[in-house]
Amino acid sequence: MQGIGRFLVLALAMITATHASEGPQPLPLPTPVPAPRDMPFKGSIELxxxxxNTSQRIYRVRETIPVQSTGPMTLLYPQWETASHAPTASATALAGLVIRSQGKPLAWKRDAVNPFAFHVDVPAGATTLDLAFQFLSPFSARQGLVSTTPDIVTVPWHSVLLYPAGWFVRNIPVTAHLxxxxxxxxxxxxxxRPERPLAFDTTSLETLVDSPVVAGRHVKRYDLGAAGDAPVRLTALAASADDVEVDAVQLGKLRAMVRQTRALLPTRHYAHYDFMLALSDDLPGPGGIEQAQSSSDVLAPDFFRNNADHLVDRDLLAHEFVHSWNGRYRQPADLWSATFNEPMRGSLLWVYEGQxxxxxxxxxxxxxxxxxxETLDALAxxxxxxxxxxxxxxxxxxxxTxxxxxxAGHxxxxxxxxxxxxxxxxGVFLWLAxxxxxxxxxxxxxxxxxxxxDFFAGGKEGDMTTSTYTFDDVCAALQRVAPNDWPTFLRSRLDSHDPGxxxxxxxxxxxxLVFDATASDYFRQSEIDAGARDFSSAVGLTIGKGGIVKTVSWNGPAFRVGFAPGARIEAVNGQAYRPELLDGLLEASKPAPLQLTTTMDGTTAIIVVQPVGPLRYPHxxxxxxxxxxxxxxxxxRP
Incomplete structure (x- = not known):
């Protein structure tokens, strides 16, 4: 007994010694989702x-997935989105999932650590899985990214499908109907094909997700490409027929943009290209999402009717068009992924987005x-x-990066x-350098x-196979044009904190870059775009409607006396706040201290701010x- 006792004590001591502290130990994680492999997929998904249902913002989905083998199977709901370069898709928008095989419902289980993965056991003899579910579009920006309105419908394919884990998405064929x-x-x-519902040719899952659909009540199409070149089209969609009209002058400039882009990037990597422009205040924008052969763009409803008021957004379509080359044809190697659920890394976003x-x-x-x-003013x-x-x-x-x-989302x-x-x-100023x-x-x-x-417009005409690149490839491309120590040149700027x-x-x-007392039109329109008057150069504040402080410059004059975003400025030197009043007080060469009656956290007080100088604007x-x-x-260019 004594020997056994000593053995037990020794064994317990050894067990205790394997942990540095008392307390719980973690349970093993679930079996990982099958890794993607570059192999053929048998059959085609029917979607x-x-x-x-635009009034309730409900998309109803039916999907048939060919069974590749019986037994455990994992279905994935896309999580990582190309445009955000992040896992910004929402699993909450998928609802009502039912999976059947041979007419019988199958039990499924969501992965315990990956809410975008669904596990199901495929019974013997099953040849397909039949799925039904809904995608529930948010009603407002406060709920998330709105996908549909009563007048414009977007179909982001990554939000309305599930796909089997274990394959590269470029190897999974899909036949879609809408x-x-x-x-x-x-x-x-x-x-x-000219059918109702719309029937799309079978394509890869990768291409399908890179080719969303936009539809609307009021639609007008314009040809922008040169005769004899691959078609480039602008399709404007809006709630009003007046909003989709583009006058001859603006149309001429858009056609010039396409010509200038093709002069810069003469080898195209699309069969045709479509600017899908939704003119709406209800869809998320202004902004665009790039694709290889199209872009999903959103601008204000009056963008064409009152174009003079939209100076800031006039380069949006040019930006998205360039992405067909820089981003879709050529893509950073660490940003490319084999599926929509594999992590992306953005170390070269200063090329992808910056250039x-x-x-x-x-x-x-x-x-x-x-x-x-106007361009010089924008750069200033x-x-x-x-x-x-x-x-x-x-x-x-x-x-x-x-x-x-x-x-993203925060x-x-x-x-x-x-x-x-x-x-x-x-990134603009890096590439200017x-x-x-x-x-x-x-x-x-x-x-x-x-x-x-050389770098983006190489390869064969019409080739749409993605070609990846690394930091060394970027430096090599620069070296071919102008011999230099490009790695040092770039790293000294990418890793620097030097404002020079x-x-x-x-x-x-x-x-x-200089500053004076006159604001450019571009500066004023930037204020409108931001929804705030910019008093940063004098007091470190931007102020929106109703005197609400939108931003406070870190360590600026207002910051140092306790201002925070969300505060409300009620009065300036005893007079009710008006932007023009503050403008006038900050025009003096040496502005006097300002007494700002301010409400923060339910308390109203007079806060004194000493301007660092008069308002100054960049040129x-x-x-x-x-x-x-x-x-x-x-x-x-010619």
Missing amino acids: SVDAT TLPPGFQAVTALES TEFWGRVLAARAGLRTTQ VGAAGVLGQGGRAWKSLQDS NDPLIA PMSWRDWQRREDYYGE VDAEIRTKTHDAKSLDDVAR HVTDGLAGEGYR LQRIQGTPDRLGALLAP
Whole structure:
């Protein structure tokens, strides 16, 4: 007994020694979802979507999936979205899931750690699984991304299907059918047959999801492509017939944008291209979602009727068109994934989005969508905005490429300190610096045009097979055009906190950023776009309707006396708040302290703010004695 006792004590001591502390230990995680493999898929998924219920925003889905083998099977609801580069899809929108085989219901179980995975046992003898469920579109932006309105229906295929785990999505064939409300006309990059409901040619799941459908009551189509080239079309959809009318002048500029893009990127990677433009205040926008052969775009209903009021958004279609090359044909290797449920990594979003944003600005100028002066003003506002991001002191441009994972779907209280997806705005100035460096190294014989033409518009005409790239590939492409130490050049800017790197590209192009007392039209329209008057340069505040503070500059004058977003400014120096009143007080060369009657957290108090100076607005100024390289960059191509 004594020997046995000593053995038990020793055994217990050994067990205890395997853990560093007392308390629970984790249970094993469920078996992982089967990893995707590049192998054939037998048969074709049959998908039928009924999108006729626009009043209740309900899509009804029926799907038949060929059985590949009996036994355990996992079905996936797409989680990662191309446009957001993040797992932004919502599993809450899928409801009412029923799975049957041979007419009998099958029990399914949602994965305990992955809510986008559904497990089911396929019985012997089953040849197909028959699914039925609903996709429930949000009614408002507060609930999520609205997909349908009474007048416009969008069909994001990734929201209305499940697919079997274990295969690359490019290897899974799908035959889709779509029922739309009576009188609705549809536009999509998919090939279809003239049937009702709409019947689309069988294509891969990858291509299907990259080819959403937009349909509406009032639809008008415009040809933008050159005769003899692959078709490029604009389809405008709206709640009003007046909103889809595009006058000859605007149409000419849009056609010029297509010509200028094709001059920059002469090898196309689409059979045809469709701008699917919803003119709506109810759908999420303004903005666009890129696809290989189309883009889903949203602008204000009066975008064409009152185009002078929409200066800020005039480069949207150019941006999305460039994505057909930069983003869909050429794609960062770590951003590409084999399925819609595999993680994406965005280390090269400063290329994918940053250079696309750069070309959107440039092509808008070359096409006349914005004048050269309007483009210079846009660059000035952009540069001032980047320099005003206090968060550059701790968060680099490279780190901002993690923002889709950090910030997607999460509001930010201190936007300038936390930073959010600044690879767009700051990316423009990175690529301006690259263009200036190329021109300097080649004595103005070459430019970033040559790099884009080589890197994004290579390959065969019409080839739509994605070609991935790495950081080294980007550097090699630059090296072919202008020999230089490009890895050091890029890393010194991507990893830097030096504000000088924001404006050195402008200087290399022959311009400097200056500030004066006159706001440009672009600045004023940017305020309207943001829904707030911008008093940042003097007191570090932007103020929206009703005196509500929208943003507070980190460590700015208002921040230092306790202001926070959401505060309400009731009065200025005893007078009821009006933007014009504050404007007038901040015009003086040395503004006096402001007494701001402010309500925060239910308490009203007078807070004194000392302006750092008068209101000043950004502009670009030519550096005399230097070549006007920016003018050369923005000039139309033959």
